Amino acid sequence: MTPLLEVSDLNAWYGESHVLHGVTMTVAEGETVCILGRNGMGKTTTLRSIMGIVRKRTGRIAFAGQDLMAMPLHRTARAGLGFVPEERGIFATLTVEENLMLPPVTAPGGMSIAEIHDLFPNLRERRNSPGTKLSGGEQQMLAMARILRTGARCLLLDEPTEGLAPVIIQAIGDVLRTLKARGLTVVLVEQNFRFASKVADRFYVMDHGVMTQEFPVGDLEARMGMLHETLGV
């Protein structure tokens, strides 16, 4: 099967600091892939490089047959990628509704506002509140919801469960399963592999800027010892 997202020999730098040292990974359409790894190993940089936020990079990134390397940042979203950053990026001067409506619809097939409100009822109730007055969980839902509206075919989610209460993490897991059922492709960066094991089809383990292992969810139990050692949990 032709992968929807194909990354080969990706190197990336922050100034003089060489962070990614030849990342190679593929993601098939409709698949949920999780990148595991300790802090500072390059997981976030991988997502930011794929999206085009980190511009100092070499290698190859192809999405749905399009070369993303030469594409300006604003065109990447229009190619069908949606990015939800770790810090959520909720705009303080905008209401929940304005935050939700901010990204333009880039392709058909995105969720309607009614569907989004059904999936995240809190956002309907708090639509006129300033975005940053929401709880951490609600902000995470808003950050995901605004990308779902755009018609993105592939979501890049950076640590969506970080700092959230277990009940919220469970709700986010439910949302991800719903998105999977709708055929969305998801690349997830997580340190919480118990959460990831419930939503991901396949895993990459990242260490010092390279993918060191790749395995399907079925192999997770057998690799628990290695994961505990590698991830330091």
Place this chain on the structure above:
Amino acid sequence: MTMIFGIPVQALLGQLLVGLINGSFYALLSLGLAVIFGLLRVINFAHGAQYMVGAFVALLGLKYLGIPYWVALVLSPLIVGAVSALVERTMLSRLYALDPLYGLLFTFGLALTLEGGFRWVFGASGQPYPVPASLNWGVNLGFMFLPVGRAWVIVASLVACLAVWALIEKTRLGATLRAATENPTLVQSFGINVPLLLTLTYALGAGLAALAGVLAAPVYQVSPLMGSNIIIVVFAVVVVGGMGSILGAILTGYMLGVAEGLTKVFYPEASNIVIFVIMAIVLILRPAGLFGKEG
């Protein structure tokens, strides 16, 4: 004769009107500066020069092409906005990645170049712009004579300021602009062409300066120095209002214009410095400005 605080009411209201007219220019100009600073983080020292060029476009258009005032009100901001967009795209945008000081120095150099160029071609003395016939009359209010041309400046400035405020605070485009002010990279990752947004914002700010220039043409004389004469006061207005605050720039513009006008009545010697005294007091008591956000 009716007196208020020992001052004839006609003199008081006359200076209030002058203050409101000056305040109208301060508000329009500081609004443009605030819009540019808010999104581009550039302290646009060329703003006074863009105001001057706006007035000259109207004057030269009338003199050589017979373009009337009402057409110049639209045409001049469009021309100055388009040229400024070109300057932003080809030159200013190259400096965004550097220290903000470079943007300030570039616009300062641009202001000096424009002012020097216009002085070289047109000389330093002012040239009159005839008041359009439709504005060249007045109303006797009983207690004072109100020239319609002066009242028009106040109304036009108010309408333009409110329109820009509504554009930024009440529309989706404005929400995008506000978001891009907070986190331009994330906004760009949503598929929004932020560099184009920056260019359009700079053009809008420069266009507002040109609009103020056209409005000023029949009120003051059109001179290459008219921009540098007003720009320092306008910077003081922006600082008092709060850097980047749209509403702050508008309200402070009118308030300081009126304060300046009333000082001319009560203590004329201080009228040239009152705005800077207020700026110093505000900076001591509230460094972020009256409408700026602390921290």
